[in-house]
Amino acid sequence: MLLTGRLLWLTDDSKLVAQQLAGEDPDFSPADPPALHFGVNTDAMINGAACTLGYTGEILGPYFLQNFKETVEVEGVKSGGFQVVVGGDAYGSGSSREVAVVAHQGAGIELVIARSFQRIFQENMVYAGLPFTTDFGVIDRLEAGEDVDLGALGQALPPFFRAVSEAGGLMPYGTKVLAGEVGPTYSTEVEARPMNCIEKIVAKKAWRGPDSAEKFGIAAVKPGDQILCEADFRGMHEYTGGMVMKLYADEWGSAPVHQPELAAAFEDHFVLIDSDTVPLTVKNKRLLPARNLAKEMIEACEKNGIRLHGPGRLKQGVCHRIVVEDYARPGDIIVLTDSHTPTAGVMNAFAFGVGSTAMAFALRTGMIPVTVPKTVRVWVEGDAKGVLSPKDLVLHLIGDPFFREEQWRESPTDTCVIQLGGPGLDQWNVDELSVITNMTVEGGLMTGIVEPCAPLREFLKTTRGQDYAERFVEPDEGAEYVKTIHVNLDEVPLTVATPGDSRNRQSLAEVGDVPIHNVVIASCTGGSLADLRAAAEVLRGRELADKVRVTVTPSSDDVASAAKKEGLLELFTKLGAVVSAPGCGSCIGNGPGIPYEGETTASTTNRNFDRRMGAPGPVYLVSPAVAAASAVTGKLTDPRALS
The missing domain is CATH 3.20.19 (Aconitase; domain 4)
Known part of the structure; x- marks a missing residue:
């Protein structure tokens, strides 16, 4: 050049x-x-x-x-x-x-x-x-x-x-893979070594090549290895589905999708864009083209036999919440065309986001490329005292210089993950713990994975009717980690992310009196049943501050149904909050809760980039309890300070 x-x-x-x-x-x-x-x-x-x-x-x-x-x-x-x-x-x-x-x-x-x-x-x-x-x-x-x-x-x-x-690119490479013209670019005959959770999953799913009697599984992998792995679940949504299926058709025409029963598409990012409280300027700009993208995805999925979630179809909600509720299993490799796919890492699975080309490749070949990540083990102890939330913990972690400055990085193609363990996790449920794995990506990490723990076992038993004990992935003794971080929850403050980046951590006490005009309790990190309960506990018996807007968006049909049964949605509505149908919404500027001119927002979402929520204006990321307390006082508030 x-x-x-x-x-x-x-x-x-x-x-x-x-x-x-x-x-x-x-x-x-x-x-x-x-x-x-x-x-x-x-x-x-x-x-x-x-x-x-x-x-x-x-x-x-x-x-x-x-x-x-x-x-x-x-x-x-x-x-x-x-x-x-x-x-x-x-x-x-x-x-x-x-x-x-x-x-x-x-x-x-x-x-x-x-x-x-x-x-x-x-x-x-x-x-x-x-x-x-x-x-x-x-x-x-x-x-x-x-x-x-x-x-x-x-x-x-x-x-x-x-x-x-x-x-010439991943798609033509995929054609060579399917034709048996290329084999693994890595050795499949390696000596065993102690491995951490994700290394064990990758090794078990590693492709052995076209001539191998056993198609998948090698003895060990190590950080930096680039491995083609069997994918257990593949997903996309309407922002990306049309592009994925166009790439697919351009390379492979009408060739069948590999195991379409292990794939799904989600109409979740645009379903709330025509809500009453979404500004007209947003609707005029986004609504028609958004519907066209959704239509393109739906038609392609129907043609290729891929199941569809959304209004009038299978369960409606944010794709990440539905994957946790219905699809993810311990030991799985889970990929979606969305950066917040790590949500499903709470299931003791290797879950990560990919682009449209990688998803098209995965739909045809059944495999996904993986650069084996470095792993930081985070061992959690201490007592959250019913106040500190996983949102506080993950904001505290990703804002640490070790992660913010990527001190784990040695080469440009290095990747890194967090492996979470320790008795401190047992005081939270799967809804709450998924906030940590979800937001690992906000710290520049590939994903997070939770070691087998009591909340996960209880969740599987209650929601799936089985414990999947044989699928749990425990780390080997002697496994290598870049670093082991010991976290005592007694020493972690209520934490916020200040505007511009989720890594901009600051303790709530240090932020001071920040006026809040718009409160959003929603998304794959803030719209679970546990999140709505936490907000309701603060709001019950209180009133919203004058001129503070509150939007509540359950993250799935299951969440909405349970919250309605418990009276939570009625509580929010009577207080004057806007309660919407399940969906992705204002997190990406496509639903109720988009900031109005001059507003400062307190949000339970996971990302606060400039204009991310569809309009200019500062956005502070907070826990559901802090969001609710801030709605009561009209400024960022510690819920313990409410009289």
Whole structure:
């Protein structure tokens, strides 16, 4: 690649970004660059509204980085002649949306250079063919007029990524796999070693190749290995389903989906967009294209025999909650085209989000690529005293410098997970513990997994009628961990994430008097029965503060039914809250609870990127109890402070 266009430096200083968009080319040194924006996220790369318009570069390119730093306008990057984008650490944080990569390409970006990349986004770049590097020295070479071999950048990648690149992408590689033309890029004859939970799952599910009598299972894996694994459950929703099935059809036509009974599609992200309290500006922009995307997914799934969840179909609700309720089992590998797939890690399963290309590959081959992660074991002890919630714990964890600064990372393609254990977990139920696994991705991690524990055994016995004892995955004695973190809950404060990133941790006591106008109790981290109970306990016998709006969205039909039976929904309604049908909703700016102009929001959701909830305005992430207390006082409030 010759540098015929411009470099776009995504600096922390919005004025410097604006100057570049205005045509000025700064004289930055790659050896000593300006402060670069931390965690340029996929919502910033391509916002939720633009995602409803389609999934091609032609459609999405003009919207690349729209509103980034409140500076970039539509067509701003595409019309600026930019060829290379330069970012800081944790580039590609957030969603699994592969359209974030497509938007780069549609805007004319041919190379991405950043300090580090987040796992899903990096995989999506590999599979979609967008070159990237963490070597800032490439900038000097380009500016010196060198024709940089982008293929050589791919040669620096691990073996599986190289094989995919050489095959022309993951889809043609999948065709070679199906034809028996390629085998594993890793050794299948390895010596056994002590393994942690996820390593044991990966080893058991590892593909042995087309000529092996036993198709899956090897003795051991280790961090950094890239393995093709058997997938137990595959899922998608209407934001991604159309793109997945288009990729599938383009490569394999009408060939049958591998074991369609082990796959499902969920109409959950758009089902609340036409609710009465959703602003007209949002409906006018999103409703029609959202319905078109949903229709495209539904038609493709009906054609391919994939079951559908949603209004008037199978159980309605957020896909992650339904996977926990109905599908996930201990020891499974679970993948969905959504970054919050780690929710199901609470089931002692290996659950993680993937992009659309990886899902299309999985639907046809029945397998999913896995870069074996490093593992941090978090051992939980102490007493939550009925006040501290898993939301407080996970915000406390992911905001720690060890995770925020990715101190576990040694190479650009490293991944990392949290393995949770310890007696402190037993005081919470599966609903509550799933908040921790869900939000591991907000800390730049691949997923979280819960070791076998009493709450999980009770959940399985109660909801599934069996204990799945034979499927539980215990870590081996002597298994290796990057680090073991001992957490005493007596020492963890009520914690919030301040606006902009879920890793912006601060104790509630330190935040001070922050006025709150909008309270959202919803999503895959805030709409479970346990969450609604926690909020109701605080609200019972009290009134909402003047001019505070409250939205409550149960996360599934099962949750809504149980909450109605317990009188929780009636309690919320009588207080003046908006209680909606189950769905994804305001978490992604598609339902009740979208902030109005000038509002500050306290939300039980998992992500608070700028404009993530469909409008500008600060969003604080809090537990359900803190959200409810804040609704009573009109400011961020410790529920213990209520008289």
